[in-house]
Amino acid sequence: MSETNHHRHILVIDDNPGIHADFCKIFTHAAESTSTMRQAEYSLFENAASVVPMPLFHVDFAFQGQDGLEMIRRAAQAGQPYAMAFVDSRMPPGWDGIETMTHLWQEDADLQIVFATAYSDYSWEEILNRFGYSDRLVILKKPFDNIEVLQLAHALTEKWRLLQQTREKTDQLEHRVAARTSELQTTNEKLRKEIAERQRAEENFRQSQKLEAIGQLAGGVAHDFNNMLTVIRGYAQCLLADQTLDHKVRGPMQQIDGAAERAANLTRQLLAFSRKQVLQSELLDLNEVIGLITKMLHRILGEDIALQLQYAPADSGLVADRAMIEQVLLNLVVNARDAMPRGGRLLISTAAVEFTNEMAGSNSQARAGKFLCLNVTDSGCGIPAEILPHIFEPFFTTKEVGKGTGLGLATVYGIVKQHEGWIEVESAVNQGTTFKLFFPANSTPAKSSVPSGLPATVVGGKEAILLVEDEPALRKLTRTVLQRYGYRVITAVSGADALKVWPEHAADIDLLLTDMVMPDGVSGYDLAQRLQAQKTGLKVIYCSGYSLEMADRDAVLQEGDHFLPKPYTPEKLANMVRGCLDDKKRAKNHWPSPPSTPLTRGALCEGGEGDNNFS
Template identity: 55%
Template sequence: MDGRGIGPANLKIGKKGGTRHFSRERTSASWISPGRLTQSQCRRTSPSVSTLEETTRRLLKVICEHLVWDVGELWLVDKVAKVLRCVEVWHPPSPEFTEFMTLSKQMTFARGLGLPGRVWETGRPLWLRDATQETIFQRRPMVPRAGLRGAIGFPVRHRGEVVGMMEFFSGRIREPDTELLRMFAILTDEVGLFLNRLQLEEQLRQAQKMEAIGQLAGGMAHDFNNILTVIQGYTQTLLVKEDQDKETVEGLKQTYLAAERAGSLTRQLLAFSRKQVIRLEPLNLNDVIGNLAPMLGRLIGEDVTLRSSFAPRLPLVQADAGQMEQVLMNLIVNARDAMPKGGELFITTERVTVSEAEGRQEREGRAGEFVGVSVRDTGCGIAPENVQHIFEPFFTTKDAGKGTGLGLATAYGIVKQHQGWIKVASQIGEGTTFQIFLPTTAAPAKALKTTPSERKLRGGTETILLVEDELALRRLIVNLLQRFGYTVLEATSGAKALDVWRQQGRNIDLLLTDMVMPDGVTGQELAEKLKAENPRLKVILSSGYSADFTGTDLASLKGIFFLQKPYHPQQLVQTIRECLDGGAKA
């Protein structure tokens, strides 16, 4: 090869045998080398291009126009399902082409099957002189209707591994062209590098978008938690009063339930934004799933068959059991909703080793030892254009009133906060698979609690220093604790709390403080200062925002309890009594 490429092509449209026929003729105006072809496309790809799809479609168009083909398709390897999927196509406007491309996007090819699968298996270009006569070409019934004949497929490589393939079609029979085959052989690595760059840019844009949404969601939820705590507290206080008419009681109950639902939404927003406080402990995920088993039958219904496969001697992970249960429940509910007419639901666990090479290929993953959990359904599947949005908060394809759009966003945030990642593979009409990967730990396991302990509310006569800048919440807490016999000293900031401490420190038994205060002194800093003067002081830190605890290991805070907002009045009273009595941390 003399280094010349194929020149620009002129598109001719005519009729042949009643079928629209497309062909291109080379011009001698300008020639372009394989390297310059993709380099030129890289330069033409503006940072303002918002999606990977738009850019790959442009790349297909450039190759078609310069190398004289009528239709181009890009197939990428789906590592979860172990198949090739058509992710993008380009063709001139034509109903016949649209029908063929729709079929391509609905199909998948395993290694060795069809033109895409054969190229994937061999790692070499494959030329079909006339696709309508080739048994290897599984879409040949559709080819004549699209007016297509000749075809070629070539692999796309990155770091020596076949990560996909491109195939191109012509409206005429194409005899094998040695020069073009050598051209495509060179393009194999060029296109692989280019696509890898595009994927990295897309991942960066997606990560930045998710981070921005998370910051907004977390900040909103943080402020909203204080409001909800006040609403729930006063509502519950009124509900226990006697001599109220039935209508008033019912209204209070509905108000309380609405606040409960709002609290659930804020917890999901905090989980998505990775700002929810979590308590990590060594867990066996087989046990976590086993604890859910009794309720799964009722949850998924009689029309869905549950099948499970648990890996023996599964390594432990550092995780919050409650959070892991929430992730699994969200994925299971999502799978159930995808099978309104019934189907099969598969839950599996396995030990996964990710090599350095595999880690580089993962969108959000890395090398190391992991525990993998898969939730697979045989439902309707997710449309390709929706897959990239499913983890965004409030995105849903369900009918109005049938979902908040926070279930998958919550699962995504929790898994990320546990230093793991989540993958999805879906095929319309066949189903969806979600895979979770969490890093393993060598720490010994702890027994899971299967039922909450029964506790009777008890008050006391101790003195409590309350530090809270929200007036409504402070008044609620003071009234509540005084009803249970406690003496309450109030402060609205860290500095004012220190003033109260200097005057009455010897009488104070417990510090109850918010983590964030207007003067910049954190609740933890205040607690450490006061405990340095009185090591016997009991402390409860309160917040609904894990960013307040950045860099803090809650389990290591000796004698310090944590109370997450929004909390119920009973929860506050129980936690205070346990803390004063020296019980287990709440």
């Protein structure tokens, strides 16, 4: 059934039963007439649906206004509200028509009302004074005509229907607009977050590129300085080892050696920042590493700073360089101490964490996987937001002149990055700072171990050593030191030169001591691989002022490998050589033993370049 043919609900409120009967006749006759017209239409027209019929009305009656109001309420609750009402003007003993309309509109503001009145009831002015000009009110003078009633019923119920339909459409439109607005707001919020995350990622990338460029420069400078510092410290210590040295010379020479050592410390920090140090990696227990240096940390902090340690269960190990991890911790503790001049609290804790792709997305440096977290939190002065992006830059410091080099946090940054980790920093002014360092976790728990130091007594030997070094002054110093400890030394100025020298002396050579970066296209690593392929069990010590990629991958030395970082002292060189030659983990040389050659201990600074005879 179409909308037009739905029953339209009408309420008649009149205290006269005769009026009720009149309305029944009017609407019943209209319904019968409509049915007769429909039959005639079907017989006369092929398409009877083209003729719009009179709507059908459902009429209810009430004798008093109070009764009518109750029927209005029940109909609304049943979901079948009345479209219009015919209200008589006078209905004793209850409400009159004016009061009845007032209550009806309070209950249903959309109700269309026909106010039936005679000339003697209410004047037009009285009605207007009460209700004003209303599009819901029509005044019907008594006596009324049947056609007039039907026209009013049809027009006002149709008006009511259109009003309900319009309101329904408006509500639907408002709901659609609200839903669409909500979708747009959600999309805009998501877009804002994506833009913010992109901006953070771009800023992190720019900062990373900036630090990478600075690191490249710092690493190159540190490498060159290390070669010079090795020569300075080497000769200084050789002179200091001479017991006949004049005391007037010994004091200044000690100053030279001390200054060179301090300079070497700076270059080591630059190399750590630039990630160009070779890692002496081993499987560590992070909790144990912290525990072994706790006493040192207490001495650094002093009595006015409370140190608290919290360890997570050591279910995973950390493949790392022990000395570098200790350096990271010391630098962070010193930094925290300086941020708490009046004392405070320092918390060092460890935790095992696992990142998903979604969790790692918030940090451009993070990635999914299992990690060990080293957390260092202080209650100090905090770091201002405008300074925070610069704290890892080398030589950047807010401390007073002479109070810091600006390399502490730069060193931490480089070491963590070289261990394939990342750092997150949270800080609030006057509240404190938290550094969170994340390192890749190894599923194998580390066994408890205490690092062993070098032997107290330096021991020499009579083995033959092939020394490959492209820096003339350093090559001359190293040869002199080795000869002082009794070793036979043959020198080469590059990897290519060593390959030329090798065939003549291969049977005699027990150890290759080679720089890692050299000219002529043959690196120290390439040279060692070639010579070890020819002579199984040849011992090798790599020496460099910084790290280098070995065999197209990061130069991370495994257990049993030997690396001597520059700058080194004569004592450290001698200890490393002796330790490498005595290393039982390597297989012995499978090479015919040459006739023994007598050794002569060379004096300081003796031995000319280009002389490859054993001396």
